[in-house]
Amino acid sequence: MSTLSSTPPRLSFGRKLLMAVLMAGIMTIVCALMLEVLLRVAGIQAAALPYDNNLPDAVLGMRPEPNKYWKANFPEYPGELYMRTNNHAFYEPADTAPTPAPGVRRIGIVGDSLTVGTCKPEENYPNLVEAELNQAEGRVANEVLDAGVGRYSPYQYYLRAERELLPLGINHLVVAIYAGNDYLDLIREDDRPHLVRGPGGTFEARPPTFVVYRDPNEPPSFLERSRVWQIGRGLLGPTILYQFSRVRLLSRDLAALGRGPLETFGYINQIRKLDKVAHGLMVQSLHQRLWFDRFPETLEPAMAIDKRVMELFAEMGRKHGIGVTLTVIPTKPDIEPQRIQSISRAVNALEPKYTVTDIQSFENKLIERTLADAQAAGLDVVDVRPALRAAAGRAELYYPADMHLNVAGNHVVAGVLAEHLARKQSAAEVAK
Secondary structure: OOOOOOOOOOOOHHHHHHHHHHHHHHHHHHHHHHHHHHHHHOOOOOOOOOOOOEEEEOOOEEEEOOOEEEEEOOOOOOOOEEEEEOOOOOOOOOOOOOOOOOOOEEEEEEOOHHHHOOOOHHHOHHHHHHHHHHHHHOOOOEEEEEOOOOOOOHHHHHHHHHHHHHHHOOOEEEEEEEOOOHHHHOOOOEOOOEEEEOHHHOEEEEOOEOOOOOOOOOOOOOOOOOHHHHHHHHHHHHHHHHHHHHHHHHHHHHHHOOOOHHHHHHHHHHHHHHHHHOHHHHHHHHHHHHHHHHOHHHHHHHHHHHHHHHHHHHHHHHHHOOEEEEEEEOOHHHHOHHHHHHHHHHHHHHOOOOOHHHHHHHHHHHHHHHHHHHHHHOOEEOOOHHHHHHHHOOOOOEOOOOOOEOHHHHHHHHHHHHHHHHHHHHHHHHHO
């Protein structure tokens, strides 16, 4: 007599794997929910961890957080580096009053991280200009506001001057273009408003395309209210999420130029290789040179936008009765080529055509064109290159590995601008 077996049927490997994945998913969700409850009980708010001291801004794309004081992690600075933004989010050692004091000229300076200064606020060139002007006059006759913001483009300089400097009653505005990446920044879309040249030479203002920051005009979604999600996004943002968003925008922009996925991949791969051997140079001069070399059809649109920005500043000056001075801050490869020889050799081993001489020539052509366009628009211009080149033989003006001006370099730029502005002020007094 036979008996039926009571042994249950064995699960296949595929079913075991599926069950394991389902259980792992359930456990992950349960753990996330428990962590969410703990974070809420602990009072942790659903705010993304910042990548720097900038906050999202619907008009400017990003803006420094006001009233912030922090220690910067920058080993190349001699000593401990403390940074500060004041009540108007300017890089100033003191707060800015709503109106200038009686008898005091108020000067605003806009620019990018070269204007912010990789140094203490009192050591950046805008504040040194103030000190030199006042020392020459023997009294507090000038107040200079450092309205620079890292990663800004020249069009953002214009918008910040319009929105945040004009209401403070400035008498003069200094616009400091940076030759190392401002021309590329004019046609980039990540977290910045930008101009687009349309048919017939017209220009259209476009709002920011938020990549790093969340659009402040959009209410947070259910997911964005989650403490767990925001902390995870804050940790991944500077790397995975940001790079994914950049690649997506880049693919879209290159497709508009008629470039396919292979060219997009080739460009990204070239950046990756060069960044390994020359990171500091890659995020500035070399990247800009590489972009316009690979996509030369974008250079003329960038320069046309640059010219339009000069015209906007000239119109601002005439409309509000203020003087506007433009300068272009040159790069370390231009002023101190001898200090990047080892980096240059590493770059040349991968890309022989990107020599220091090539970068110098390219950037100086852009500078000359900008100065000419600014003068044609009616702006006052001052060239700081001769003074920096002369001083480079006596002292180091840029940080060793970083591409920003050190304190000595800030002093040289401040000296040129202070002397130029003093002459302008004297001429204006004589004219009265």
